[in-house]
Amino acid sequence: MTKNMDTTHSAPVGLLTGKVIFITGASRGIGAAAARLFASERAAVVLAARGTDALDRVVKEIRADGGVADAVTMDLADRASIRAAVDRVWELHGRLDGAFNNGAVAQQPGPVDATTDEDIDKQFTVNFRSHWTAMNAEVALMRRSGGGAIVNTSSIGSRRANAGLPAYGAMKRALNSLTETAAVDLAPAGIRVNGITPGGTVTEMIDEWEAATPGTIERISASIPMGRMAEPREIAEAAAWLLSDRASFVTGAIVPVDGGAGA
Numbered sequence: 001m002t003k004n005m006d007t008t009h010s011a012p013v014g015l016l017t018g019k020v021i022f023i024t025g026a027s028r029g030i031g032a033a034a035a036r037l038f039a040s041e042r043a044a045v046v047l048a049a050r051g052t053d054a055l056d057r058v059v060k061e062i063r064a065d066g067g068v069a070d071a072v073t074m075d076l077a078d079r080a081s082i083r084a085a086v087d088r089v090w091e092l093h094g095r096l097d098g099a100f101n102n103g104a105v106a107q108q109p110g111p112v113d114a115t116t117d118e119d120i121d122k123q124f125t126v127n128f129r130s131h132w133t134a135m136n137a138e139v140a141l142m143r144r145s146g147g148g149a150i151v152n153t154s155s156i157g158s159r160r161a162n163a164g165l166p167a168y169g170a171m172k173r174a175l176n177s178l179t180e181t182a183a184v185d186l187a188p189a190g191i192r193v194n195g196i197t198p199g200g201t202v203t204e205m206i207d208e209w210e211a212a213t214p215g216t217i218e219r220i221s222a223s224i225p226m227g228r229m230a231e232p233r234e235i236a237e238a239a240a241w242l243l244s245d246r247a248s249f250v251t252g253a254i255v256p257v258d259g260g261a262g263a
């Protein structure tokens with residue numbers, strides 16, 4: 001039997017006290033877990049996604065626990081909507097200290113030669129170009145506030161061949177490149193840029209993959225040395241550290257959070 005190594009209930013220590021953090025893909029999964037965690041670590045959070053009702057539910061929950069949270073509806077496929085969402089953070093708080101660029105969609109699973117033009121276009125737009133646009137809007141605000149930290153959610157699927165989700169893997173690898181280059185370009189401005197590569201994590205994204213290709217969850221779980229998938233909060237914990245001042249000399253890193261699956 002797998003030993004339960006889940007440490008998802010660690011007590012908050014105020015890791016992000018005084019910081020304003022923007023989070024995309026915050027309506028569910030890893031992004032919603034990050035919003036709850038960052039707020040419990042005393043950040044003021046601004047949650048973005050398309051699902052207004054789901055965002056409002058998370059915001060209500062955080063406020064009920066005494067946290068500071070707001071929601072902004074945003075479509076990662078629409079550049080203007082991304083820029084407006086980031087600008088909303090300035091209207092609300094007059095500063096931006098951290099950004100967790102985390103929202104993404106899965107592709108229709110299949111081999112390279114079955115991936116459609118529509119899928120590759122969507123993967124480019126939502127999973128790559130959106131983060132480029134968001135980062136540039138975030139950096140403009142961070143320069144005004146005197147620095148900041150950005151974390152981009154990539155995937156273990158970016159590290160090597162990504163059979164089953166080829167376009168998704170390619171866009172995540174492109175995101176790693178952007179993350180590393182931005183880290184070098186923005187270091188003089190006091191802006192750190194890092195990525196995380198989660199392994200299998202219990203969210204709707206994996207449920208969708210399982211529905212399209214039954215057996216996926218079992219196969220992924222079996223490939224993880226720790227013997228289980230991550231809880232969303234365990235991925236968010238790595239982002240929290242990278243966004244905090246405790247990671248003050250870490251930039252340009254692509255950090256695996258995968259239970260050893262990529263080792």
Ligand SMILES: NC(=O)c1ccc[n+]([C@@H]2O[C@H](COP(=O)([O-])OP(=O)(O)OC[C@H]3O[C@@H](n4cnc5c(N)ncnc54)[C@H](OP(=O)(O)O)[C@@H]3O)[C@@H](O)[C@H]2O)c1
Pocket residue numbers: 024025026027028029030031048049050051052054074075076077102103104105126153154155156157197198199200201202203204205206
């Ligand atoms: N779960 C895993 O096993 C796994 C593994 C490796 C990497 N990741 C990465 O982790 C990140 C979070 O994924 P998750 O597992 O938490 O997935 P999820 O539960 O499906 O959540 C995806 C989030 O992205 C948002 N989103 C999707 N399309 C959007 C769009 N066009 N505009 C705005 N928001 C959009 C969704 O919100 P709305 O639908 O409300 O817009 C939702 O909040 C992603 O970058 C994913 O690639 C996940």
